[in-house]
Amino acid sequence: MHRLIWLGLICLITLNNQLFASGLEKRAQVYLNLSGIDVGAADGLVGPKTRRGMLRAFEALESKAPDKIDSSTIDALKQNYFQNMAALWSGSPHLSKTVTVADARHLLERSGIGASANDIANIVGRTRADAVLEVLSGYSQNLSVALPSFIFLQPAEYWIRWDYDEFDRQAFRVERDREIAELKLWWVRQMIQTDQSQNERLILFWTNHFPTAYSAIDEESLAIAKQHLMFRTFGFGNFREMVKQLIRDPAMLNYLDGNDSRKGAPNENLARELMELFVLGEGNYDEFAVKEAARALTGNTVNRLKGLQFRFAPWRHDPNNKTLFGNRGRFDGDDLVDILFQQDAASLFLTKKMWRTYVSEYILDDAEIARIANAFRASDYEIPVLIAELFSSPIFWDESTRGTIVKSPVDLVIGTIRASGFLPIDWQRIPNIMANLGQNIFEPPNVAGWPGGDAWVSPANLLNRTQFLISFFNTQGDGISTLAIEDPEALLKRNDTIIVRYGAEDFRGPPVFRVKLHAQRTGTNSYKAVWQSPSALALGGHDSELFGRLQESDIPWRLAQFEIDPRLEYDKVTVEFTNDNCCGPGGSDGGDRNFFVDWVKVGKQLYLAQDGRQISNCQNNNQNPGHLYCQGSLIMTDGVSTARDIGSPLDIKEDQLVVERVAFEGGDEYDPLNDWNNLTIGLLNVRHNEYEQPALEIELVARRRGEILMEISEVNCATDCLLGGWPKSSDTWDDGSRAIKISLGPREEWLHKQQYLNLTEKDRQLVSALWMSVPDFVEQMQGGRSFKNRNGEAILSSWAPVIERLNNRLPKSRFASKTPLNPLLVAKDPSKRVEGMMAMAMSAVKAAAPWPTGKSPIETTAAWQSVTERMLGGYDIADYILALSPVVQISSAPPEMLITDPVFHLK
Numbered sequence: 092m093h094r095l096i097w098l099g100l101i102c103l104i105t106l107n108n109q110l111f112a113s114g115l116e117k118r119a120q121v122y123l124n125l126s127g128i129d130v131g132a133a134d135g136l137v138g139p140k141t142r143r144g145m146l147r148a149f150e151a152l153e154s155k156a157p158d159k160i161d162s163s164t165i166d167a168l169k170q171n172y173f174q175n176m177a178a179l180w181s182g183s184p185h186l187s188k189t190v191t192v193a194d195a196r197h198l199l200e201r202s203g204i205g206a207s208a209n210d211i212a213n214i215v216g217r218t219r220a221d222a223v224l225e226v227l228s229g230y231s232q233n234l235s236v237a238l239p240s241f242i243f244l245q246p247a248e249y250w251i252r253w254d255y256d257e258f259d260r261q262a263f264r265v266e267r268d269r270e271i272a273e274l275k276l277w278w279v280r281q282m283i284q285t286d287q288s289q290n291e292r293l294i295l296f297w298t299n300h301f302p303t304a305y306s307a308i309d310e311e312s313l314a315i316a317k318q319h320l321m322f323r324t325f326g327f328g329n330f331r332e333m334v335k336q337l338i339r340d341p342a343m344l345n346y347l348d349g350n351d352s353r354k355g356a357p358n359e360n361l362a363r364e365l366m367e368l369f370v371l372g373e374g375n376y377d378e379f380a381v382k383e384a385a386r387a388l389t390g391n392t393v394n395r396l397k398g399l400q401f402r403f404a405p406w407r408h409d410p411n412n413k414t415l416f417g418n419r420g421r422f423d424g425d426d427l428v429d430i431l432f433q434q435d436a437a438s439l440f441l442t443k444k445m446w447r448t449y450v451s452e453y454i455l456d457d458a459e460i461a462r463i464a465n466a467f468r469a470s471d472y473e474i475p476v477l478i479a480e481l482f483s484s485p486i487f488w489d490e491s492t493r494g495t496i497v498k499s500p501v502d503l504v505i506g507t508i509r510a511s512g513f514l515p516i517d518w519q520r521i522p523n524i525m526a527n528l529g530q531n532i533f534e535p536p537n538v539a540g541w542p543g544g545d546a547w548v549s550p551a552n553l554l555n556r557t558q559f560l561i562s563f564f565n566t567q568g569d570g571i572s573t574l575a576i577e578d579p580e581a582l583l584k585r586n587d588t589i590i591v592r593y594g595a596e597d598f599r600g601p602p603v604f605r606v607k608l609h610a611q612r613t614g615t616n617s618y619k620a621v622w623q624s625p626s627a628l629a630l631g632g633h634d635s636e637l638f639g640r641l642q643e644s645d646i647p648w649r650l651a652q653f654e655i656d657p658r659l660e661y662d663k664v665t666v667e668f669t670n671d672n673c674c675g676p677g678g679s680d681g682g683d684r685n686f687f688v689d690w691v692k693v694g695k696q697l698y699l700a701q702d703g704r705q706i707s708n709c710q711n712n713n714q715n716p717g718h719l720y721c722q723g724s725l726i727m728t729d730g731v732s733t734a735r736d737i738g739s740p741l742d743i744k745e746d747q748l749v750v751e752r753v754a755f756e757g758g759d760e761y762d763p764l765n766d767w768n769n770l771t772i773g774l775l776n777v778r779h780n781e782y783e784q785p786a787l788e789i790e791l792v793a794r795r796r797g798e799i800l801m802e803i804s805e806v807n808c809a810t811d812c813l814l815g816g817w818p819k820s821s822d823t824w825d826d827g828s829r830a831i832k833i834s835l836g837p838r839e840e841w842l843h844k845q846q847y848l849n850l851t852e853k854d855r856q857l858v859s860a861l862w863m864s865v866p867d868f869v870e871q872m873q874g875g876r877s878f879k880n881r882n883g884e885a886i887l888s889s890w891a892p893v894i895e896r897l898n899n900r901l902p903k904s905r906f907a908s909k910t911p912l913n914p915l916l917v918a919k920d921p922s923k924r925v926e927g928m929m930a931m932a933m934s935a936v937k938a939a940a941p942w943p944t945g946k947s948p949i950e951t952t953a954a955w956q957s958v959t960e961r962m963l964g965g966y967d968i969a970d971y972i973l974a975l976s977p978v979v980q981i982s983s984a985p986p987e988m989l990i991t992d993p994v995f996h997l998k
Contacts, residue, residue: 114332115160116141121471122168123148126175133471165328169475173227176479180220185485190214190222192963193970197493200974200998201449202226202482203288204295205506207944208962210286211971215963223482227475229287230327235945236280239273240934242316244927245785246398246809249311251773254754254875261715262701266931267310268644269689273934274316275522275532275645282505283514284941290323293478295501296448297322297333299543300441301369302535303342305644314342314399315533330441330472331432334370338424339401341393347538350393353407357385364538366431372443375436376416383413387427396786396809405825438468442477449481451495452544456486494974494997497547500528502998503556507563507990510972511955514948516566516573517631518940520647527638528555531645548996555637560991567951574940574948582936583733583929586657586694589624591666592935594646595632598684602629603670606653608661608693621661624653626669629686636682643718646687650936657694664693664727666700668707671722688717688725690932696730697928703727731925733932741918743778748860749916751776753871755878756788761889766795769802770890772868776920779857785809789861789868793893797837799900801862804830815851822846833858835900847905859906866898867915952987959986974998 117135123144124130130144137160145164148171149156157164180186190198195214199206203226214222252263282291298319305315318340325333337343338361344350352358362384366376390408394400413422415430422430431437442464446455463480470476486492498506504525508514522532529552535541548556582590595602605626609618631649633641668686688700700717707723717725743749758770770791777784786809792800803812805828820842821829831850834843847855869887872878878887887894901907942948949955959968969977972989974997989995 114329115162115165117471118165118329118473119145119160119168121473122165122172125470125476126168126172170228172475173224173479176483177220177224180223180483181218183220183483183485185488186218186220186223186483188219188488190217190219191970192966193493194219194488195222196971197488197974197998198222198226198482199288200502200506201487201496203292204282204502205288205509206971207509207512207946208959208971209946210944212962215966219488220483223479226289226482227479229289230293230475231287231290232323233287233290234281235285236277236941237937239270239277239316240930240937241270241273242313242320244930246313248775248786249309249313249399250395250786251752251754251775253880254752254773254877256876264310265643265701265715265717267312268646269931270312271305271310271315271533271644272522272646272648273938274312274319276519276938278319278532279505279518279521280938280941282501283508283518283943284945286945288509288944290327293326294319294322295499296445297326298532299535299540300444301337301343302538302540303346303533304535304537305533306642308342308345311342311345311399314340314345314393317399318342327474327478330474330477331428333474334365334428334431335425337369338365338388338391338428341399341401344391344393344401349388349391352385352389352391353404354386354389354409357382357389357409359385361385362388362427365427368539370428370431370440371434371436372440375434375440380415383415383422384427386411386413387415387422388424391424394806396788396807398809402806403826432472438464438472442467445477445481447543448496449478450484450487451492452497453495454486454492459484459486494994496998497544498996498998499541499543499547500525500530500556501532503528503996504559506998507560509943511563511986511990512943512946512949512958513564513567513952513955514574514940514943515563516569517647518574519649519938520631520633523633523641523645523647524559526645527633528552528559553996556996557991558637560995563990564952564987570950571940571948579933579936583692583697583932584695587654588692588694589653589655590692590936591651591653592648592689592691592932593629593651593666594648594687594689595629596635596641596683596685596687597629597632598634598636598672598674598682600670600672600684601632602668602684602686603627604629604686605667605669606691607665607667608655608659609663609665610660611662618663622655622659627651635684639682648687648689648935655694659694661693662728664691664698664730666691666725666727668719668722668724673721683720686719688719689935690928691727692733692932693730695733697733697932698727698730699928700725700727702729731921731928733929741916741920743916744913746780746856746860747913747916748864749778749918749920750774751917751919752875753868753917754875755872755881755883755887757877757881758791758886758890760886761793761893764795768793768890768893770886772865772872774868776923778920779860780853782814782853782857784812787812791865791893791897792832793890797896798839798843799835799893799897800832800843801835801858801865802830802832803858804828813850813854814857815854818846818849820845820849833862835862835897835904835906837900859908862904862906863901864915866894866901867917869894871915871917952985955987956985 116137117133120130120133120141126148128144128147130140145156148168152167152171192211192215195211196206199210214225285291303318308314321336321340325336347361347364348358349361359381363381367373386409390404392402392404394402410421412419415422418430442460446460466480467477481487504521529547530541589606591606603626606624607620608622610621611618631647633647666688672684674683690700691698703716704726705713705716707719707721709721752775754773756771756773759768761768772789774787777787788807790802792802805812817829821831823829831846832843833847963971968986969989972986973994975994977992978994979992
């Protein structure tokens with residue numbers, strides 16, 4: 092299952108495959124040399140010495156050497172390197188020692204997140220060299236929890252959302268907030284459940300080394316997910332190659348404004364942070380280098396039509412000579428990265444940062460750090476080599492470095508769950524708990540990331556951390572069955588239940604809510620109640636009195652379930668919030684009781700809160716249905732069937748063109764002296780016979796000599812632009828993408844005529860339908876926000892003579908014979924809405940409770956102590972829990988008391 096999950100997500104990450112492949116041979120040579128097999132210079136040129144070295148390495152691994160070097164080859168050679176290093180380490184004084192409980196806890200907590208009794212028992216009694224080998228061998232791309240479903244669905248319409256009115260924009264934001272909340276909860280489940288937490292520790296490091304905040308990138312939740320998966324793909328590989336991926340990463344390009352950097356107007360943000368925070372460190376570059384680096388990075392952009400895919404736009408890149416650290420040439424982004432890694436500071440900068448993460452935040456041994464940095468550089472920046480050097484360092488194992496790293500909120504919360512095996516009943520609140528403690532995952536405070544260290548234990552944070560630990564076992568004994576969820580598919584299709592997905596902000600107690608069903612009285616507009624649930628407490632809410640208000644993307648969602656008579660007939664669903672309590676110091680912003688509804692499933696009907704109508708005493712009342720900040724009701728009447736068997740009610744005729752939305756995407760004011768005037772029109776969810784296109788931009792072009800063209804380009808289609816593929820006569824742009832220009836005349840160029848004639852019959856019908864709908868497109872696009880905000884009125888006014896010629900020519904053109912039987916239909920496809928709603932609801936009910944370290948959760952503190960004593964025998968239990976001797980509690984105290992000792996905040 093893990094392999095299938097990973098194969099699926101690999102398809103979703105935009106990789107520079109050519110770049111990655113070109114470095115594999117060189118990386119193989121590096122690992123062969125590091126393993127004591129001399130293959131000469133690591134230059135990527137595979138000759139007899141490299142081939143002989145491969146045979147020797149794979150003989151040692153007792154497997155057959157591959158005919159071709161690929162990523163699996165590198166994984167095998169890494170393992171061979173680890174085994175060779177372990178053999179050398181076993182002869183060193185500090186690594187030949189036998190692992191104690193304290194040693195095991197130290198290694199596992201530093202390399203991973205938390206340390207369970209089972210994991211500790213697994214390496215106690217072995218040599219430290221073997222224990223390090225065990226940890227290094229566990230790095231992989233495997234996942235224990237299936238990825239959120241939104242990653243695999245048709246990407247959201249990021250490219251056209253600016254055309255929406257405020258209501259639709261709010262609905263769009265709500266859906267993206269739902270996705271990022273789902274991603275946060277998924278990562279929490281993965282961190283809790285995995286049996287290889289060293290992977291999560293490393294991903295957490297990269298998330299903080301290359302920080303990107305969801306709230307700062309226009310709610311592009313998919314970009315955050317893609318970046319996270321990029322870290323998983325490249326995070327235990329070559330650091331230079333990962334940085335080359337980073338300058339192509341859609342989330343980072345958005346976050347640091349690299350997406351808008353172009354020749355003549357380079358943006359310096361990404362260039363500056365690349366040097367200061369990512370590769371070299373402060374003081375190892377100058378302002379001239381920033382300016383030149385920014386020029387090298389021009390042209391890197393993001394194609395939002397293709398689901399936030401990286402795109403290099405050659406016409407936006409500055410190809411002229413640049414001077415970087417004494418080198419002069421026509422450098423691009425990859426050249427810039429290569430030059431940065433030629434600087435001495437590159438290896439030292441990352442080594443120091445990883446030292447603070449894995450060895451000590453406060454004890455810095457300059458000589459040892461320099462030695463490790465040199466080994467890192469000699470390996471051509473292989474991350475596994477850097478980590479192996481850190482874990483095998485005598486300073487890492489020295490008693491003086493224990494207890495010199497302050498646990499982050501992730502360490503404190505996730506680590507305590509993993510160490511104890513106890514899963515709190517309100518586990519779905521964990522992202523919010525960690526945010527309250529100062530670490531909101533996917534929301535670092537700025538481009539420098541979380542500061543860590545003393546900042547984690549500021550007076551306010553320390554109070555909250557202590558309160559968390561004291562109350563950690565409050566729900567013990569509630570039982571694993573309380574956390575279980577029925578089969579999601581069956582649960583959503585059952586017609587005898589109501590399911591409410593809700594969230595809450597508590598204030599001196601939780602919100603209370605109830606659900607009502609109403610039937611319309613015959614012949615009237617009035618309703619009568621036919622069913623009412625008992626009043627229910629909103630569980631797992633965020634305490635706004637202690638922690639203040641939530642961001643919408645951080646609402647802790649839960650499910651409530653009620654049984655109903657499936658024979659009930661109703662017309663309206665109401666969710667009532669009945670016990671508002673406002674407000675804390677400073678008004679509602681200082682703490683308030685609020686109730687949120689995401690969706691309600693009644694029988695086999697699913698209702699979205701955002702489609703409902705809200706009644707309350709708040710001034711904002713119905714601005715954001717489902718967000719009850721005051722006592723009131725949410726009323727829903729527009730549901731969809733969960734049976735997935737409804738067809739599209741749209742009456743679509745053969746050859747009829749259907750689009751969901753038409754938007755003005757920009758253009759030039761028409762100048763009759765200009766040979767290339769363009770007007771771009773965006774079309775959402777295009778359908779024509781068997782043709783379906785989620786996103787399509789067509790460009791109208793008016794030329795000086797009178798010819799009017801419609802250009803369709805490969806970069807402006809979400810999927811394949813044409814059913815029959817690109818004709819041989821299509822244009823090829825500088826970046827290798829293709830385009831066709833379909834002419835309306837007059838004086839049609841021969842090539843344009845060829846491009847039309849070379850299309851298949853179905854594609855000629857499609858472009859004819861598009862051409863004949865242009866007058867309707869022009870009319871429709873004027874209703875969106877983009878037309879108002881992008882100077883649409885002035886631009887379209889200047890195009891009036893062109894539009895007039897276009898309208899006159901169309902009825903006489905060759906496209907008229909292919910006119911659709913019915914006019915353009917602008918309408919949403921209900922089946923897509925149903926599919927999206929069902930996927931959303933399914934994701935919510937599939938968020939099953941994770942099992943700590945993959946083991947069945949314990950239910951009581953007594954069970955934790957019993958398991959620990961059985962696993963660890965006569966060892967001091969404090970060595971298993973604490974990095975140093977306890978300050979307050981005696982060492983023989985039970986484990987639930989030891990976690991409240993101040994030392995527990997250190998590792």
